[in-house]
Amino acid sequence: MSVHLPPFQRLVDDHAAELHRFLVASVGFVDADDCLQETFLSALRAYPRLRHADNLRAWLYTIAQRKATDAVRGHRRHRASDLDGVAEERLASPPPTPGDDALWISVRGLPAKQRAALVHRFVFDLAYRDVGERMGISEEAARQNVSAGLRRLRKEVDR
Amino acid sequence: MTDLEQQLRAAPMADLDRRGLTTALAQRAGKAALLDVAYAEIDSPIGELIVFVTPRGLLRIKYADEPIEGVLADVAARVSPRILRAPARTDEARHELEAYFGLRRRSFNLPIDWSLVHGFAGRILRRTAGIPFGDVRSYGQLAALAGSPRAARAVGNALGSNPIPIVVPCHRVLHADGGLGGYSGGLDRKRYLLALEGSLPTRD
Numbered sequence: 001m002s003v004h005l006p007p008f009q010r011l012v013d014d015h016a017a018e019l020h021r022f023l024v025a026s027v028g029f030v031d032a033d034d035c036l037q038e039t040f041l042s043a044l045r046a047y048p049r050l051r052h053a054d055n056l057r058a059w060l061y062t063i064a065q066r067k068a069t070d071a072v073r074g075h076r077r078h079r080a081s082d083l084d085g086v087a088e089e090r091l092a093s094p095p096p097t098p099g100d101d102a103l104w105i106s107v108r109g110l111p112a113k114q115r116a117a118l119v120h121r122f123v124f125d126l127a128y129r130d131v132g133e134r135m136g137i138s139e140e141a142a143r144q145n146v147s148a149g150l151r152r153l154r155k156e157v158d159r
Numbered sequence: 160m161t162d163l164e165q166q167l168r169a170a171p172m173a174d175l176d177r178r179g180l181t182t183a184l185a186q187r188a189g190k191a192a193l194l195d196v197a198y199a200e201i202d203s204p205i206g207e208l209i210v211f212v213t214p215r216g217l218l219r220i221k222y223a224d225e226p227i228e229g230v231l232a233d234v235a236a237r238v239s240p241r242i243l244r245a246p247a248r249t250d251e252a253r254h255e256l257e258a259y260f261g262l263r264r265r266s267f268n269l270p271i272d273w274s275l276v277h278g279f280a281g282r283i284l285r286r287t288a289g290i291p292f293g294d295v296r297s298y299g300q301l302a303a304l305a306g307s308p309r310a311a312r313a314v315g316n317a318l319g320s321n322p323i324p325i326v327v328p329c330h331r332v333l334h335a336d337g338g339l340g341g342y343s344g345g346l347d348r349k350r351y352l353l354a355l356e357g358s359l360p361t362r363d
Contacts, residue, residue, distance in 0.1 A: 005240035007231040009198075012184065012243070020175040029173050036175075037183050044193045044241055103166055122167035153163060 005053050019064050025119045026068040039064045058136045069112040106156045114149030121146045185245030195239035197248035205348045210252045216270030219322045222344045265292035267326050280317035290331045293356050297335040319343045
């Protein structure tokens with residue numbers, strides 16, 4: 001049976017704004033635009049090979065989550081090589097951008113799933129069931145990722 | 160709710176630059192050979208046109224009264240779902256159409272992508288593409304050219320399915336007695352195009 005995939009532009013029209021918001025929270029203003037382009041390009045590359053069109057939104061979020069992680073890691077690598085030997089905890093996060101503060105820099109340093117779960121839960125104000133659906137994981141896993149993320153953030157903020 | 164949760168809810172926000180995204184995506188997708196179908200709106204004296212182009216050529220021209228969703232879905236299913244709105248990729252089509260409507264061009268150099276056209280209709284439409292500016296043919300003449308002299312009605316249906324009106328000039332096909340016949344874009348548009356080319360039958 002053939003899959004009826006919507007024209008790709010429809011995905012861009014319907015989801016660009018929310019993915020952008022997700023990425024601004026996940027990586028900051030400076031990297032969000034490029035991450036968003038990378039997200040859609042990766043999706044476009046894989047698109048004709050999709051076996052079904054059931055949850056394209058969750059699929060896009062999964063790709064965006066990966067691109068956010070790539071961006072965070074990219075900064076980590078850059079800074080590590082730029083400042084050889086000056087290994088500090090702060091280097092694990094991308095440089096601050098306008099509107100950033102310590103909390104969001106810490107969010108960026110979280111494991112990908114915890115970061116994504118926190119953004120869905122609090123920035124988008126979603127119930128755990130919806131967080132799970134957007135991430136393609138169970139409601140319970142969504143809840144665990146959020147609480148693990150919060151625990152980690154509290155430790156950093158208190159320090 | 161804790162302070163931390165409160166702070167997370169007040170996340171930094173930024174507006175999405177949609178125009179910038181469209182431009183960047185079209186450019187990067189094109190470079191990576193991931194853009195199978197590009198489309199954009201073009202103004203014309205007979206209403207907004209939406210043109211669809213592929214790397215092979217002009218695929219489709221949509222008149223304003225056809226719903227865009229249906230056309231996009233059809234192109235996605237029959238050609239490729241890798242479709243983006245990409246105005247820069249339709250520049251050549253826009254320039255040629257503007258020149259045609261401004262009477263600065265009598266034929267089109269745009270290559271045509273015939274992917275949406277098959278069988279009998281394909282033979283008729285390829286013949287139709289060869290009818291020159293300012294000239295007309297009858298349904299019967301086209302049927303004879305396609306080797307089925309009694310298939311005038313089938314010719315009408317084939318022309319009605321023309322995915323590339325204007326450039327594949329199905330408006331140049333009339334009844335033998337000078338009657339306008341039909342037009343998928345509406346007879347007003349057919350009349351306009353024939354008048355533009357100076358070949359509107361006097362009895363109409």
